[in-house]
Amino acid sequence: MLYPMNVDLTGCLVIIIGGGAVAERKVRGVLAAGETAFVRVIAPEITAQLRTSVDDGRIEWHSVCYTYGMLEGAFLVYAATDSATINAKVAAEAKERGILVNVIDDPSASSFQIPSSVRRGNFLLTVSTGGRSPALSHAVRMELEQLYPASFGVWLDCVARLRREMWTMLPTSRERTEFWRMALRPHILNMVHDGELEKAEVELRNAALDIGAKSSDSSD
Ligand SMILES: C[C@@]1(CC(=O)O)C2=NC(=C\c3[nH]c(c(CCC(=O)O)c3CC(=O)O)Cc3[nH]c(c(CC(=O)O)c3CCC(=O)O)/C=C3\N/C(=C\2)[C@@H](CCC(=O)O)[C@]3(C)CC(=O)O)/[C@H]1CCC(=O)O
Numbered sequence: 001m002l003y004p005m006n007v008d009l010t011g012c013l014v015i016i017i018g019g020g021a022v023a024e025r026k027v028r029g030v031l032a033a034g035e036t037a038f039v040r041v042i043a044p045e046i047t048a049q050l051r052t053s054v055d056d057g058r059i060e061w062h063s064v065c066y067t068y069g070m071l072e073g074a075f076l077v078y079a080a081t082d083s084a085t086i087n088a089k090v091a092a093e094a095k096e097r098g099i100l101v102n103v104i105d106d107p108s109a110s111s112f113q114i115p116s117s118v119r120r121g122n123f124l125l126t127v128s129t130g131g132r133s134p135a136l137s138h139a140v141r142m143e144l145e146q147l148y149p150a151s152f153g154v155w156l157d158c159v160a161r162l163r164r165e166m167w168t169m170l171p172t173s174r175e176r177t178e179f180w181r182m183a184l185r186p187h188i189l190n191m192v193h194d195g196e197l198e199k200a201e202v203e204l205r206n207a208a209l210d211i212g213a214k215s216s217d218s219s220d
């Protein structure tokens, strides 16, 4: 069984051995997390899309074949060539150095796997089958894209702002817990689905006032 974990790659060196179609998808995933990692692709040939990212200065490319020692300094490694033998050698070096490695043709040799994901701003949904059926992850991801529109990302920013305000408006943990339990009930989430964010925010603010008033009544 896998342990789910969301990682901040800021300032980390991510090395991808291989520059084909799958490597390109993995690079896209790393860059989608904010372009704060240093991405180095090592492969004699790379796709046109990766070449564009090199030209834009978003990634670095070493146009050589992998040899032992090239993983030094990496935080994460992808063994992403079309050769099972090379991928296994990359995995062996990564494991020896204690670096996390994803092997694109051998989930059982990987120390981490990439889930299917839907991003709505900072709202992130991920799906994994532990490598058993990426096609099933893909199908569920398509369903989630329909279920959670872009408004959820905007709503998350709003809720995060309200959460900071609630620390002062509702000073006890009991009040805040009561507030959030009530605040994110289905009818509010339905408003978010329908893009009625202002209406949802007004409801939440009214509810906070009610809870605050109730608490000050009971303490009188
Ligand atoms: C989620 C996603 C993330 C990403 O890659 O960024 C991802 N695969 C995706 C797409 C995709 N993968 C494959 C196809 C072709 C169709 C098919 O064969 O199904 C397609 C394209 C498509 O579906 O359209 C085939 C495939 N994948 C793996 C193998 C090797 C093997 O199984 O041995 C083979 C067989 C190759 C062959 O047969 O030669 C292995 C892995 N792929 C994983 C993740 C990890 C497990 C995730 C999980 O548990 O679900 C894992 C273990 C390793 C990893 O890469 O971490 C991404 C986005 C999906 C989406 O959302 O659209």
Ligand SMILES: NC(=O)c1ccc[n+]([C@@H]2O[C@H](COP(=O)([O-])OP(=O)(O)OC[C@H]3O[C@@H](n4cnc5c(N)ncnc54)[C@H](O)[C@@H]3O)[C@@H](O)[C@H]2O)c1
Binding pocket: 017, 018, 019, 020, 021, 022, 023, 042, 043, 044, 045, 046, 047, 064, 065, 066, 080, 081, 082, 083, 086, 103, 104, 105, 134
């Ligand atoms: N994990 C996944 O999501 C997934 C999905 C589909 C396929 N696969 C697997 O991925 C593999 C094919 O990947 P692809 O379509 O990206 O292949 P590809 O043929 O498009 O690319 C292979 C890349 O590996 C590079 N390469 C070859 N030898 C190298 C070496 N010694 N050092 C460095 N780079 C080297 C090549 O230059 C090229 O850039 C297959 O094994 C397939 O089973 C995995």
